[in-house]
Amino acid sequence: MKVIHLTDLHLTRSREQRMFDVSTYDNFDFVFEEIRRIKSLTVIELVVVSGDISNDGDVDSYRYFLNKMESLKTPYIAILGNHDIKSNFDTALTEEESEYIITSCEYNNNTWHIISVDTVVEGEDYGFISKDNFAELERKIIKNSGFNTAIFMHHHAIPVDTPIVDSCMLNNAKELLELCDKYKVRFIGSGHAHTPRTWHHNNMTTCVAPAVAFQWLLGTETVKISTGFGFNIINFSPDLSITSCIY
Ligand SMILES: [Fe+2]
Numbered sequence: 182m183k184v185i186h187l188t189d190l191h192l193t194r195s196r197e198q199r200m201f202d203v204s205t206y207d208n209f210d211f212v213f214e215e216i217r218r219i220k221s222l223t224v225i226e227l228v229v230v231s232g233d234i235s236n237d238g239d240v241d242s243y244r245y246f247l248n249k250m251e252s253l254k255t256p257y258i259a260i261l262g263n264h265d266i267k268s269n270f271d272t273a274l275t276e277e278e279s280e281y282i283i284t285s286c287e288y289n290n291n292t293w294h295i296i297s298v299d300t301v302v303e304g305e306d307y308g309f310i311s312k313d314n315f316a317e318l319e320r321k322i323i324k325n326s327g328f329n330t331a332i333f334m335h336h337h338a339i340p341v342d343t344p345i346v347d348s349c350m351l352n353n354a355k356e357l358l359e360l361c362d363k364y365k366v367r368f369i370g371s372g373h374a375h376t377p378r379t380w381h382h383n384n385m386t387t388c389v390a391p392a393v394a395f396q397w398l399l400g401t402e403t404v405k406i407s408t409g410f411g412f413n414i415i416n417f418s419p420d421l422s423i424t425s426c427i428y
Pocket residue numbers: 233262263264335372373374
């Protein structure tokens with residue numbers, strides 16, 4: 182099962198508004214055409230978008246996102262990040278004909294169970310999994326114990342060694358990693374860090390996907406970016422593999 186993992190689109194208020202001289206709409210459009218091209222070469226079963234879809238949470242940016250995603254005609258999961266505004270996302274969602282979005286944010290195939298977990302704390306850049314969300318996550322993992330489990334979320338759980346984002350990562354990452362270890366979760370995918378990174382620990386892969394908008398310079402404490410952008414293709418086969426597509 183091949184899954185495309187997009188993260189941190191940061192679509193701005195208007196197409197003309199740039200972030201650090203980057204047009205986030207141009208990047209998303211480019212990535213989108215690449216996904217179309219890749220889809221003509223191989224089967225993509227699912228697209229997961231792990232948050233910061235919008236930079237300022239405008240309804241228009243969500244309308245743009247949902248329209249494009251629907252036109253792919255591939256099931257997709259949209260997780261929200263610290264820049265997103267849930268009520269505005271929901272407004273756009275109720276307006277659009279949304280046939281392909283998986284609103285439960287859960288997906289099963291024969292061997293894999295994909296779950297997402299909400300890490301957003303309203304008004305804060307850091308992430309935290311609430312007690313209720315934690316319990317819900319554990320319940321879902323146990324219920325699907327016959328499958329390989331993959332979890333997607335917005336905030337990164339392991340420092341990427343870039344202080345500007347490690348200062349606002351997932352606050353209760355230790356508890357999450359212990360839970361994943363306990364139930365032999367195979368994969369955790371996230372965004373937020375704008376610093377692509379993959380770790381392998383025992384049988385678990387933890388992966389921060391490259392942002393669609395821009396990357397932070399590795400190790401930076403201040404606002405310094407690289408305009409490179411991209412996404413990952415994760416092949417959830419017995420030998421899990423990750424292809425990073427960078428532009
Ligand atoms: Fe974020």
